[in-house]
Amino acid sequence: xxxxxxxxxxxxxxxxxxxxxxxxxxxxxxxxxxxxxxxxxxxxxxxxxxxxxxxxxxxxxxxxxxxxxxxxxxxxxxxxxxxxxxxxxxxxxxxxxxxxxxxxxxxxxxxxxxxxxxxxxxxxxxxxxxxxxxxxxxxxxxxxxxxxxxxxxxxxxxxxxxxxxxxxxxxxxxxxxxxxxxxxxxxxxxxxxxxxxxxxxxxxxxxxxxxxxxxxxxxxxxxxxxxxxxxxxxxxxxxxxxxxxxxxxxxxxxxxxxxxxxxxxxxxxxxxxxxxxxxxxxxxxxxxxxxxxxxxxxxxxxxxxxxxxxxxxxxxxxxxxxxxxxxxxxxxxxxxxxxxxxxxxxxxxxxxxxxxxxxxxxxxxxxxxxxxxxxx
Ligand code: ADP
Numbered sequence: 150x151x152x153x154x155x156x157x158x159x160x161x162x163x164x165x166x167x168x169x170x171x172x173x174x175x176x177x178x179x180x181x182x183x184x185x186x187x188x189x190x191x192x193x194x195x196x197x198x199x200x201x202x203x204x205x206x207x208x209x210x211x212x213x214x215x216x217x218x219x220x221x222x223x224x225x226x227x228x229x230x231x232x233x234x235x236x237x238x239x240x241x242x243x244x245x246x247x248x249x250x251x252x253x254x255x256x257x258x259x260x261x262x263x264x265x266x267x268x269x270x271x272x273x274x275x276x277x278x279x280x281x282x283x284x285x286x287x288x289x290x291x292x293x294x295x296x297x298x299x300x301x302x303x304x305x306x307x308x309x310x311x312x313x314x315x316x317x318x319x320x321x322x323x324x325x326x327x328x329x330x331x332x333x334x335x336x337x338x339x340x341x342x343x344x345x346x347x348x349x350x351x352x353x354x355x356x357x358x359x360x361x362x363x364x365x366x367x368x369x370x371x372x373x374x375x376x377x378x379x380x381x382x383x384x385x386x387x388x389x390x391x392x393x394x395x396x397x398x399x400x401x402x403x404x405x406x407x408x409x410x411x412x413x414x415x416x417x418x419x420x421x422x423x424x425x426x427x428x429x430x431x432x433x434x435x436x437x438x439x440x441x442x443x444x445x446x447x448x449x450x451x452x453x454x455x456x457x458x459x460x461x462x463x464x465x466x467x468x469x470x471x472x473x474x475x476x477x478x479x480x481x482x483x484x485x486x487x488x489x490x491x492x493x494x495x496x497x498x499x500x501x502x503x504x505x506x507x508x509x510x511x512x513x514x515x516x517x518x519x520x521x522x523x524x525x
Contacts (some may be wrong), residue, residue: 151316155197155330159190200332204315207339210505214260214343214512216396218368220252221261221293225286228265236273236282243269247286251293254365255397255515260340261365264348267333268297268361274327275359276301291367291522292346298360304352312350313338341365342502343512345519366519368397396514400425402521405446407437407463408483409455417450420510426517434458438466441475447521449480450513453495461498468499479520483508 166183169175175183206212229243236243265284272282276299285296304312304319311317318331341348346365352358404426408414411432418428429444431437434455441449449467453460460482470476482495482503495503502516 151318152201152330155328156194158328159194159197162190163187163194197330200330200336203336204332207336207505212339212343212505213509214257214340216255216257216344216511216515218253219256219258219261220249221254221256221286221295221365222247222249222251224256224258224262225265225284225295228262228269229284231266232269232273235270239273239276239280240278241273241276241280241282243273244281244283245285246283248288251286251288253368254293254344255368255511255518256344256365261344264337264340264363265295265297267337268295268363271333272297272299272301272359272361274329275299288367289364292364293367295363295365296360298358300358302359303355303357304350304359305355309350309352313348343515345502345515345517366515366522368518396424396511397518398425399514399517399521402426402448402517403444403446404428404517405437405440405444405449405478406430407432407434407450407455407460408452409433410452413452417508417513421514421517424510424514434460434463434466437463441467441478442470445475446478448517449475449478450517451480451482451500453482453484453491461494464495464498464500481513481516481520483513 163186166187170180170183203212225247226245229245233243269282269284276282280300282297282299285294285298287294287296308317308319313334315335316331317335318327318329320327338348341363344365346363348361348363351360351362399421402425404421406414406417406421406428407430408417409432414430414432418430421428429440429446431440434457437449437451451460451463455463458466464480464482467478467480468476480500482498482500484491484495484503484505492503501520504513504516
């Protein structure tokens with residue numbers, strides 16, 4: 150009902166004004182207003198359609214990142230600029246506190262801007278006139294942190310756990326005062342996770358404002374003889390890694406790959422080796438369990454659908470092992486599904502992240518790099 154309502158509302162305005170324009174009865178001021186309104190509504194609808202397409206790409210596992218090394222400040226400023234007119238119209242002050250040196254991260258700048266735009270525009274949308282929105286960018290340990298906080302309507306503790314779910318809105322009644330599909334945050338979370346990061350939310354309750362925190366791992370920078378030649382702090386990508394849209398390097402990392410498909414194993418291990426990782430592989434859960442203890446990988450990457458013991462059962466078995474036998478190895482699940490329930494099941498079984506198939510090296514490598522660096 151919400152989708153239908155949100156798509157039809159701008160259509161209504163566009164059709165109505167177009168008909169009035171055709172009738173030739175509008176004076177100059179009204180004509181300008183009509184054109185303005187048509188343009189604004191078309192843009193709003195284009196945005197809704199983009200969101201719906203993004204969700205369908207996420208569900209079918211086809212959302213792709215175009216990552217490269219960036220420092221996020223410019224992207225964040227771009228997102229703030231795009232929201233500024235809406236903020237000014239409500240007399241809301243947006244205060245940026247941005248560290249220009251934070252980074253570098255391996256990110257898709259357009260998608261990162263989409264994430265920040267979503268958070269900042271929500272902050273403006275759910276904050277009453279005269280309120281404040283603060284956007285911070287800083288480096289914290291091995292992450293870049295982007296914090297968007299507002300003095301707005303806040304979020305009840307009942308709604309907090311559902312806020313990143315698709316089509317979820319605190320107020321989805323027909324009498325609600327805000328427009329929107331309830332997709333922005335679900336998309337934002339997915340995009341953040343594709344960057345190997347996390348997003349979290351905090352609110353003290355209704356009327357007490359809200360704070361969203363995005364963490365994205367800082368790119369692994371290694372001191373190598375060539376690294377002096379590139380941009381400061383950014384390791385030049387080399388050789389075949391370049392062909393895979395500049396995936397982060399994984400030098401020095403041991404990875405254990407579990408998949409029953411030999412083609413999939415050979416493709417993934419070739420990709421990961423091209424980024425410098427040492428890769429061992431197993432084509433069944435039983436074989437993987439043996440290898441795990443001998444090889445003690447930094448990260449475990451497992452398929453979910455496998456004959457015999459599936460990925461879930463395998464992970465539950467791993468999690469019962471003591472740490473020195475690999476029981477706490479961070480794990481990534483490779484799944485052909487990206488539904489919320491698949492994610493939940495994988496998380497419950499003990500994975501830290503899941504990456505949809507078909508796998509894109511840049512995404513998988515970013516996820517692995519971030520997992521390898523963070524303690525369980
Ligand atoms: P939409 O904004 O289209 O409703 P989102 O996925 O962006 O969809 O947000 C989902 C819901 O989360 C919103 O409808 C609102 O109830 C809540 N929400 C998001 N951001 C904020 C915020 N800054 N303050 C209060 N509530 C928020």
